[in-house]
Amino acid sequence: MIRFEDVSVTYDGAAEPTVRGIDFEVPEGELVLLAGPSGVGKSTVLGAVSGLVPHFTGGTLRGRVTVAGRDTRTHEPRELADLVGTVGQDPLSHFVTDTVEDELAYGMESLGLAPDVMRRRVEETLDLLGLAHLRDRPIATLSGGQQQRVAIGSVLTPHPSVLVLDEPTSALDPAAAEEVLAVLQRLVHDLGTTVLMAEHRLERVIQYADQVVLLPGPGAAPVLGPPAEVMAVSPVYPPVVALGRLAGWSPLPLTVRDARRRAGDLKQVLENAAPKGRGEPRDQPQPTRSRQHSAHPTPVGEVRALSVTRGRVQALHHIDLTITPGETVALMGRNGAGKSTLLNALVGLVKPSSGTVRLGEATPHRTAPKDLVRMVGLVPQEPRDLLCADTVAAECAAADRDAGAAPGTCRALVTELLPGVTDGTHPRDLSEGQRLALALAVVLTARPPLLLLDEPTRGLDYAAKARLVAVLRALAAEGHAIVLATHDVELAAEIAHRVVLLAEGEVIADGSTADIVVSSPSFAPQVTKILAPQHWLTVSQVRAALHPEAG
């Protein structure tokens, strides 16, 4: 259905092709996963299918890409629109209408479908993606995950034979991601839809893939094959595969279920390795004893009886939260639960309808920005929103000025976080992970005691995630308090001391990471599920227990 014949793409001004030697075929009615580290060209390959590359991006495409026989170089994206539905990485930039219902209908209108068919499909899709209660909503007022659902819904309604999806679950909560993938699988199985999908969080998608196309490194030829075979050689792999490799399981399990069946021996070994009587891993993240027990550490942030109304929606209801120095808190919960709203309230971007938010003596929404940056910093869900200059150097100079920091402070942080970024680069041309690092450096320039991150691992590969974890751990050890809103259960397991679960604007659980995630089917990381009832959270904990001498 989709055929790449010796394809290379060279962007204008680039010395080398971004991708080369791409040669594979996606048969009709298969779901093929495109995997690989950040920046290897996954989006470029997807763009060559939908026609965005080279028609909209510029550059030169050599070789041939065909979709159902149509050459994407000689067909513009609109000449492929009846055939190919595309969801890009940044849904907001693709929305054409204002409300949810109009957006779901738009693609069908442009194809001239009959009104009764359109009506029926809109209703079906609203139900399928849990959007019915949002149907009249202006898209601009939706949460990040709600927007991503609308973007997916709007490509499903015209029933295209081919779906091209670039990280379609990056903003979705774990349950919503499963639902969307189940819907896609049904389309593939029942209607013979062909799906080509790029995704970093392989733990979410690998079990749905018929085949994997791996781009192992920049410019390297793709590796194509059954998921288990490709995962055995891939530089990117989910925790279940990491555990399988550590334990030497062959064939590698790809699902929690398969791994559980293999895990008997490993569990026996670990039974003895776990600290006696507690059944808990030794290096489970915890604030240091002194901090935990120093009678009452002065909180860096205190939220009391906070309610926030946005439009007609009560986004937060009677929230109490205390954040102490040195602790890392993961805010989790369904799409639309109020996580971003709570972070925004902590930096004064939204005002309480009732209740209070305090940062020491200060009230964020009444504090001048120049003072606020020294108390709290937010890295927003879309780091681009924080960046306004034309070059990395100018961005850093502005950050130094705003923070009253010595010139060069921000630039030094950038270099520490991502060596190799040059001064003259436009922030727009940085990869997703690089932009996040720049935004983090900008925020850290003022060394705020409270650091807030909204979905920080969106679009990051496993290596970038590990670097982020190391940076955040070091900050926490220096006494910074960190609050991150995240759907990434693996990240929470790695880094959070505490998890706060929100539902419909209320706190429904607040406790140690181990206590909260172990008891939750949605929020438990893979290792926890595989090794239950033992309480392991991460592969690194298991590795440390198996090889204490290496740690």
Ligand SMILES: Nc1ncnc2c1ncn2[C@@H]1O[C@H](COP(=O)(O)OP(=O)(O)OP(=O)(O)O)[C@@H](O)[C@H]1O
């Ligand atoms: N329109 C463009 N013009 C110039 N260079 C581009 C363009 N789009 C992408 N690139 C460059 O091509 C390379 C591959 O980018 P691409 O977005 O395809 O990778 P990716 O594998 O999808 O990365 P990620 O996982 O971070 O989304 C990057 O170095 C990027 O900077």
Ligand SMILES: Nc1ncnc2c1ncn2[C@@H]1O[C@H](COP(=O)(O)OP(=O)(O)OP(=O)(O)O)[C@@H](O)[C@H]1O
């Ligand atoms: N300007 C607005 N007008 C009306 N409703 C809004 C507005 N902004 C947010 N909301 C609603 O408030 C609720 C909380 O949104 P918020 O962005 O805090 O959720 P979230 O937990 O961060 O979600 P996600 O996981 O999808 O990012 C959602 O139902 C959202 O639709």
